Amino acid sequence: MSSPLISVILPVYNGEPYLAAAVESILRQDYRRLEIVAIDDGSNDHSLDILQRYQKLDDRVRIVSRENRGLIATLNEGIALARGDLIARMDADDISYPTRFSRQIALFDQQPQLAICGTEVDRLLGRRVVRSTPNPIYQSADWHILSLFFTIFLHSTVMYNRKIIPDDMLVYDASYVHAEDFDLFRRMTREFPAAMIDESLIAYRIHSDSVTNKHRRQMRRTHLKIVAENLERQALSHDPEALLAIGAAVTPDTVRRAADCMLAIEGKVAEQVGASARSYAEGALCFFYFLYQFIADEQRPELTHAFLKRTGKWDVIRRRERYGLRAAVAAPWLSRMSEEAIRRLDGVARYYQSVPAKTVLPLRGLA
Numbered sequence: 001m002s003s004p005l006i007s008v009i010l011p012v013y014n015g016e017p018y019l020a021a022a023v024e025s026i027l028r029q030d031y032r033r034l035e036i037v038a039i040d041d042g043s044n045d046h047s048l049d050i051l052q053r054y055q056k057l058d059d060r061v062r063i064v065s066r067e068n069r070g071l072i073a074t075l076n077e078g079i080a081l082a083r084g085d086l087i088a089r090m091d092a093d094d095i096s097y098p099t100r101f102s103r104q105i106a107l108f109d110q111q112p113q114l115a116i117c118g119t120e121v122d123r124l125l126g127r128r129v130v131r132s133t134p135n136p137i138y139q140s141a142d143w144h145i146l147s148l149f150f151t152i153f154l155h156s157t158v159m160y161n162r163k164i165i166p167d168d169m170l171v172y173d174a175s176y177v178h179a180e181d182f183d184l185f186r187r188m189t190r191e192f193p194a195a196m197i198d199e200s201l202i203a204y205r206i207h208s209d210s211v212t213n214k215h216r217r218q219m220r221r222t223h224l225k226i227v228a229e230n231l232e233r234q235a236l237s238h239d240p241e242a243l244l245a246i247g248a249a250v251t252p253d254t255v256r257r258a259a260d261c262m263l264a265i266e267g268k269v270a271e272q273v274g275a276s277a278r279s280y281a282e283g284a285l286c287f288f289y290f291l292y293q294f295i296a297d298e299q300r301p302e303l304t305h306a307f308l309k310r311t312g313k314w315d316v317i318r319r320r321e322r323y324g325l326r327a328a329v330a331a332p333w334l335s336r337m338s339e340e341a342i343r344r345l346d347g348v349a350r351y352y353q354s355v356p357a358k359t360v361l362p363l364r365g366l367a
Contacts, residue, residue, distance in 0.1 A: 006034040006101055006159070007082030008090050011074040015092030016045040018205060022092050023054050023061070031101040034088075036061045037078045042068025047092075072172045072180050079170060085163055087170070091156040093205045095124065100201040104159045107195060115164040115192035116185070118153030119201040134198045137286070142279035143194040144186075148230040149283035150290065151182040151223075152189070157202045164192055178215045179222035186230065220294055221247040227287060237264045246291075250298045252306065258291055259310035288313060 008026055012019060026036055038061060040048045048065050055061040064081065079087060086108065090096060104117050123130040137146070146152050158181075160170060169187060176183040188194065224247040228240040242257035265287070269280040288311070296304045308314050 003033050004086050004105065005084035006031070006086045006088050006105075007078075007084035008034055008036045008088045009075060009078035009082065010036055010038040010090050010092060011041055011071055011078065012038055012043060012047050012051065012092045013041040013068065013071075013074075014043045014045045015047045016043075016050065017209075018093040019047055019050050020054075021095055022090065023051070025095045025097070026090060027054070027058055027060065028098055029096065029101045030098050031105060034060060034101065035083065037081050038063050039074045039078050040065040041070070041074045042066065072174050072177065075172050075180070085161070087160040087162060089155055089158050093207065094156045095203040095205070097201050097203070101159075103197055103199070103201060107197060108159075108161060111193070111195060113164065113193050114195055115161050115188050116153070116194045117159050117161075117197065118194075119157040119197040120199055121154050121157060121202045121204040122200040124203040124205040129203055132200050137282045138196045138198065140275075140278075141196070141282075142276045144189040145276055145279040146283045146286075147182075147186040147189045148234060148236075149227060149287040151179070152185050152194070153181075153196070154202065154204060155181040156204060158185075176222050176226060178219040179226060182223060182226050186226065220290075223290070224294075231261075231265065236268045237261050239264070246294070250295055250300070250303060252303065255295060255303050255307050256310060258295075259307050262288055262291060262311050285316075288316075292317070 010022070010026075015022070023036065023038075026034070038051050040051060040063065048063075051061065051063050051065075055063055062081070064077070069077075075089075086105070088101065088104070100119065104119070107117050108114055120132050120134065122132050141152075143152055162170065165188065169191075171184075172180040173183050174180075185194075224243040228243040231237040231240040231243075239257060239261050242254070242261040246254040246258040248254075262284075265284050269277075269284045272280045292304070292307065292313070295307050298304075308317060
């Protein structure tokens with residue numbers, strides 16, 4: 001693959017606070033043959049002004065500005081406008097490290113059959129970076145199996161190979177709002193090879209106005225819908241509808257059904273043999289953590305307790321969470337205090353329970 005054009009799809013909706021850093025991080029890549037397809041999705045801040053300023057400075061920036069249509073329509077429009085053989089995703093609040101594209105292209109050169117490539121990420125908290133270390137779950141992974149259970153790549157890190165992926169596949173499905181990437185990745189990996197660069201090439205910004213934070217509940221419901229479809233297709237559970245039920249309402253009955261669904265998944269996973277067995281086990285464990293977090297966020301400790309007791313998973317929850325939860329169940333008036341203590345102790349790291357330990361470093365030289 002000799003010097004292919006990269007089309008960077010950059011959807012923008014009220015991205016003013018972080019947009020300049022995101023655009024500069026693309027334009028300062030050590031790989032220069034690229035275009036930015038920036039679509040202003042009806043912003044009512046100064047996002048368009050920022051994009052136009054960069055367009056005047058660099059003709060690799062292409063801008064479309066129109067009324068708000070939502071992220072999925074914007075992504076599909078960007079793909080339709082893209083001229084490159086490779087399509088890279090980028091969010092308006094993240095930062096690509098200077099070697100990101102050259103490293104991804106090198107991998108496509110080595111493995112021309114690849115359809116999609118993602119990378120590890122660091123996490124950006126204000127002006128500090130939480131450095132990630134390689135996650136062993138991705139070593140010798142069966143990407144299709146992992147994609148049955150969770151979104152295998154952070155969306156902002158991926159690069160698609162249009163020479164491999166059919167045009168009718170490289171489309172985001174509007175049926176999967178706020179988890180459109182999960183759906184696309186599972187469809188791709190079902191038919192084509194994927195790979196992960198075991199190195200952080202993106203700084204993923206965590207802030208209260210991000211799409212993930214604003215639409216967390218809908219995102220999780222759609223996630224449960226996708227997993228339920230995958231379980232049914234793979235015959236991994238007797239009651240995949242249980243996931244739709246708990247997505248609609250967290251109650252004693254739906255918690256019981258979700259726990260039984262989790263036990264059925266683990267039973268099927270235990271029957272797997274061969275090279276894929278590890279990926280099934282890792283995927284199922286990650287999905288358990290997802291369900292646990294989904295229920296715990298309701299801040300009803302008796303339901304979290306019931307889920308852990310029925311699944312027999314007390315031992316995989318960290319000690320301080322076990323103590324806080326048991327205290328809250330024994331004395332309900334302690335519930336709020338216990339939950340708050342856990343949040344203070346864990347912070348952002350709580351959401352990434354399966355990620356290895358990280359080192360916090362100051363932010364320097366990213367833009």
